[in-house]
Amino acid sequence: MYLSFSNPNTATPKMRFRKAPPKKTFEITIVDDNTYQVKAHKITSTDLTVVKKACHVLDKRKTFQLPKVDLPTLMKFESKYSFSPVPRFVQRLTKKSHPLTFDHHNIPAPLWESLFPYQKEGVRMAIDVYGSRCLLADDMGLGKTRQALAFIGYHLPSRTLVVCPSYLRYHWQHALKELLSCESQLVKKGSETLTGAVCIVSYDMLHTLQIPSGLFDVVVCDESHYVKSRKTKRTKSLTPLVRSAQHALLMTGTPALNRPIELFSQLFMLRPVYIKNYSSYAARYCNGKPTPFGYDDRGSSNSHELNWVLTRGFMIRRLKRDVLTQLPPKTRHTVWLELTTRQLVKVKAEFKIWQNLNNTIYKLPSGSEEQRRQMFERQKIISQLFRTTALAKCESIVNWVLDALADGRSFIFFAYHRVVLDAVEEAVRNADISFMRIDGSTPAAVRQQNVEEFQNNPKIRIAILSLMAAGTGVTLTRVSECVFGELYWVPGVMIQAEDRVHRISQENRVDIQYLLGTDTIDTYVHPSLCKKLATLDTVVDKRTDRTFKGATTTHVQAREESLLHILSSLF
Numbered sequence: 340m341y342l343s344f345s346n347p348n349t350a351t352p353k354m355r356f357r358k359a360p361p362k363k364t365f366e367i368t369i370v371d372d373n374t375y376q377v378k379a380h381k382i383t384s385t386d387l388t389v390v391k392k393a394c395h396v397l398d399k400r401k402t403f404q405l406p407k408v409d410l411p412t413l414m415k416f417e418s419k420y421s422f423s424p425v426p427r428f429v430q431r432l433t434k435k436s437h438p439l440t441f442d443h444h445n446i447p448a449p450l451w452e453s454l455f456p457y458q459k460e461g462v463r464m465a466i467d468v469y470g471s472r473c474l475l476a477d478d479m480g481l482g483k484t485r486q487a488l489a490f491i492g493y494h495l496p497s498r499t500l501v502v503c504p505s506y507l508r509y510h511w512q513h514a515l516k517e518l519l520s521c522e523s524q525l526v527k528k529g530s531e532t533l534t535g536a537v538c539i540v541s542y543d544m545l546h547t548l549q550i551p552s553g554l555f556d557v558v559v560c561d562e563s564h565y566v567k568s569r570k571t572k573r574t575k576s577l578t579p580l581v582r583s584a585q586h587a588l589l590m591t592g593t594p595a596l597n598r599p600i601e602l603f604s605q606l607f608m609l610r611p612v613y614i615k616n617y618s619s620y621a622a623r624y625c626n627g628k629p630t631p632f633g634y635d636d637r638g639s640s641n642s643h644e645l646n647w648v649l650t651r652g653f654m655i656r657r658l659k660r661d662v663l664t665q666l667p668p669k670t671r672h673t674v675w676l677e678l679t680t681r682q683l684v685k686v687k688a689e690f691k692i693w694q695n696l697n698n699t700i701y702k703l704p705s706g707s708e709e710q711r712r713q714m715f716e717r718q719k720i721i722s723q724l725f726r727t728t729a730l731a732k733c734e735s736i737v738n739w740v741l742d743a744l745a746d747g748r749s750f751i752f753f754a755y756h757r758v759v760l761d762a763v764e765e766a767v768r769n770a771d772i773s774f775m776r777i778d779g780s781t782p783a784a785v786r787q788q789n790v791e792e793f794q795n796n797p798k799i800r801i802a803i804l805s806l807m808a809a810g811t812g813v814t815l816t817r818v819s820e821c822v823f824g825e826l827y828w829v830p831g832v833m834i835q836a837e838d839r840v841h842r843i844s845q846e847n848r849v850d851i852q853y854l855l856g857t858d859t860i861d862t863y864v865h866p867s868l869c870k871k872l873a874t875l876d877t878v879v880d881k882r883t884d885r886t887f888k889g890a891t892t893t894h895v896q897a898r899e900e901s902l903l904h905i906l907s908s909l910f
Contacts, residue, residue, distance in 0.1 A: 365390075365413065366423040368644040372651075375410060375425075376643060378402045382420065390416055426623060429644065432613050432652045441467045446492045450518045454489065457662040458482055462489045464655050471586035472609050474563070474649075476656045476879070479592035479835060480814075480842020481663070484511075487559050488518050490588050491537070495521070497556035497586070498536055502577060504562050505541035506783045507812045511561070512539055546572040552583035562811055563589035564831065566608075567601035569617060574604050581608040592838070594654065596831025597871060599645060599878050600625045600636045606653055613652055631706025632714075642877040649879065658880065659841070667819075669841045669849040673865075673889035676735040677857050677896050686724070686731050686859050693720045721860075728859040729756040729825055736824045736854055737766045739895060743822070744772055744800055750820035750852075751802040753810070753836050759824050764803050773798050777813070778805035786813075793817065810836035819847035824854050826864045830872040833887070853889065 363386075366378040379387055379401045387401065393416075394409045405413060414422070441463050443451050451459070458481075465473050465486070471494070477483050491499055501511050501523070508525055515521045515537060524535025529547030533540075533554070540548065542565045558581050560566070566574040581587045587609060595601040600621060606614040614620055621627030624645045626638030650656070659666050696717045703710040740752060740763055754760050760778060767774050775793045777786050786809075793799050794817050802815060806825070810832055821840050827833055841849040855861040868887045876882045 362421045363419075364421045364423055365416075367410075367413075367425055368641045369425055369429065369647045370404060370643045371647060373407050375405045375407060376402065377405050377413065425644070426619065428613050428615060428619070429648060432648060439467050441493075446489050447519060450485070450489055450492060453518075454485060455482065455662070457657055458486050458489075461486045461655050461657070462493070465490055465588060466493060469653070469655070471588075473587075474589045474591070474594060474605055474609065474654045476591055476594045476654050478656075478658045479838035480666075480845075481592075481657060481659065482843060483590045483592070484514060484561070485518070487561070487588055487590055488514060490586075491515075491521075491557060491559060492519050494557045494586055495519075496536060498554065499538070499557040499559065500533075500550075500555040500580065500584075501537065501539045502542060502545060502558065502560045503539065504565060504812065505543055506786055506808070507561060508539050508541055509783050509787060510812065515539075542566070542573045542577075546576040548576075550576075550580060552579045555580065555584055557586045558584040558588075560587075560589045561591075563591045563605055564593055564596055564601065566604050567596065569604045569607075578604070578608050582611060593831035593835055594649075594879055595875055597829045597875075598625070598637055599639050599642070599874075602645075602649070602878075606649075609653055613648075632711065639874045639878065642874065643881070645878050646881045656879065663843070666841075666843070667845060667848045669837065669851060671851040671853065671887060671889045672891050672893065673853050673855060674739070674893045674895060675855050675857050676732060676739065677894060678731055678735060678859070682731045682734065683858055685727050689720060689724050689727055693717065693724065696720060724860045726756060728856055728861060729754075729759050731859060732824070732854070732856040733759055733762045735856070735895070737762050739854060740801070740822070740824075741766055741770060744770070748820060749797070749800045749818045750822050751804055751815050751818060751839060752822045752824060753804050753806045754824040755806045755827055756825065757805075760803055760805060763801075763824070767801060767803075772800050774801045774803055775799050776803040777809040779808040781808065790815065804836075804839075806832065806836055810839070813839055814842060814844070815839045816842060816845045819845065820850045820852065822852040822854065826853065826855070826861055826868065828864060828867070830868050830875060830887070833868065834872075853887070 362380070363382050364380040365382075366380065368376045370376050390413065391398070391403070394405060394412050396403055396405060398404070443459070446462075454462070461475065461477065465471060465475060475483050475486060477486075503511055512523050512525050515523045521537055522535070523537040523539050524533065526533065526538060526540045526544060526548070529544055531548075533548070533550065538555075560577065560581070566577055568574060581589075589605055589609065594605065603614065603617060603620050618627070621634070621636040624639070624641055625636040626640040627634060627636045629635075696713055700710055700713050700717065703713065736759060743750065744767065752763060754763070757778065760776070764774065764776055775789045777789055781789070790813050793802050793815060797817070806827055819840055821837055823833070823836070837851050855865060865887065872885055872887060873883060876885055
């Protein structure tokens with residue numbers, strides 16, 4: 340910024356700040372090992388043509404790709420233009436050359452021989468290529484747990500800590516005993532002393548244990564997206580344990596559920612030498628910028644470079660379509676439920692409140708206390724709309740489910756709100772149809788029993804599942820149809836839930852049904868999910884072919900008959 344004086348004749352000149360004129364800048368990002376992306380800012384077409392001609396670039400756009408060998412030629416224009424170069428931590432980020440020490444004989448033979456070839460390669464890469472510190476981000480259903488067990492087996496008898504969601508603790512204890520013949524200490528209370536060679540701890544209990552750094556040589560974190568926020572207690576407790584461990588393996592099929600900022604904590608734990616601080620990461624990859632309401636890191640920027648950073652220094656990622664050629668395809672269908680005027684009365688009223696608040700917010704001074712208050716009220720209305728939509732759709736959802744079951748179909752059913760789960764359960768119970776249910780109140784031991792019973796008993800026609808409680812950690816491949824009564828804001832949550840049926844051992848084509856309500860908040864959430872998924876796929880997988888848009892779209896007219904007798908019992 341430049342300083343200028345409003346009145347040079349006064350003794351105490353009044354200073355006035357004005358913004359510096361925009362600079363002519365070339366912004367450089369990495370696409371892959373051999374290619375850079377160059378974006379020109381405030382540079383005339385004539386000057387840009389001169390630069391491109393010198394660099395042998397034929398692309399006429401202001402954003403173009405440049406071979407790595409031609410980068411020195413571009414930098415010769417440094418005296419005339421400014422450059423926003425690739426940060427030093429990115430330039431230094433190369434796969435370290437680790438001694439090739441991997442020997443599968445260190446892993447119990449029955450476990451090693453049970454692995455698919457791509458799983459064996461994953462274990463080898465984790466140890467030899469990434470130096471036993473990496474993020475195993477294989478697509479859901481590709482057997483990350485077995486690879487993690489092989490990783491643990493390779494490093495035994497080193498003391499090992501397994502951190503996982505609470506509902507997966509018994510699963511890990513069983514897997515360690517069955518596949519590694521390894522007894523483990525399952526920590527159930529914060530007062531327990533961690534004495535076992537292998538200890539299993541839930542994320543929620545982690546901060547109560549006060550585990551000293553360096554106590555464990557090996558740390559394995561299942562569903563590591565649980566530490567997506569750098570400010571939570573679980574993240575603050577886990578970070579020093581992972582950083583001090585000699586070997587660390589983070590596991591998740593969805594490294595980022597919603598936005599690129601959710602990757603920061605995981606990368607910072609693994610290799611802080613490259614991802615040193617939050618501010619530089621957020622500015623580079625999240626379009627981070629200060630606002631009147633604080634620092635905004637919810638965006639995305641330099642996605643191709645972030646994908647390169649991930650694959651180059653942190654992440655092992657294989658997709659089903661690449662390694663499981665025999666896995667049947669997954670097809671999405673959107674079903675628009677046309678709701679009656681009676682069902683939409685409250686939804687329309689709350690939409691009106693939302694629109695009025697928007698109009699008010701835009702008229703208020705930016706950053707003012709009143710604007711903040713109104714934005715908070717708007718957020719409350721959106722949350723209320725989410726629940727009101729569930730109530731409005733409930734009758735139509737139940738009708739659809741009963742019709743599908745009457746056709747002889749078996750499937751798993753997901754919903755977010757308890758009222759929807761309760762309504763579906765009440766309907767199938769009254770219809771004398773066998774079902775299984777898992778929600779947040781289901782104990783871990785009962786949860787596993789329910790899963791096994793559903794897998795082994797074809798008489799159970801429907802699994803009624805909470806999206807948040809059963810969207811991960813369960814395998815339900817006996818059926819090949821997955822139905823969503825509600826949408827959720829976060830695309831990673833939806834993908835994870837879909838893949839309860841689309842995973843190893845599935846033999847049939849998987850059909851995903853999304854039941855959406857016309858004239859409800861679904862009309863806003865659905866396109867937002869598609870947009871967010873496109874961003875995440877670019878960052879994590881460098882792909883653009885996935886969407887939540889259905890291959891087919893069906894419109895189901897509302898019925899006039901009422902199922903309010905079902906709902907009345909729930910309130």
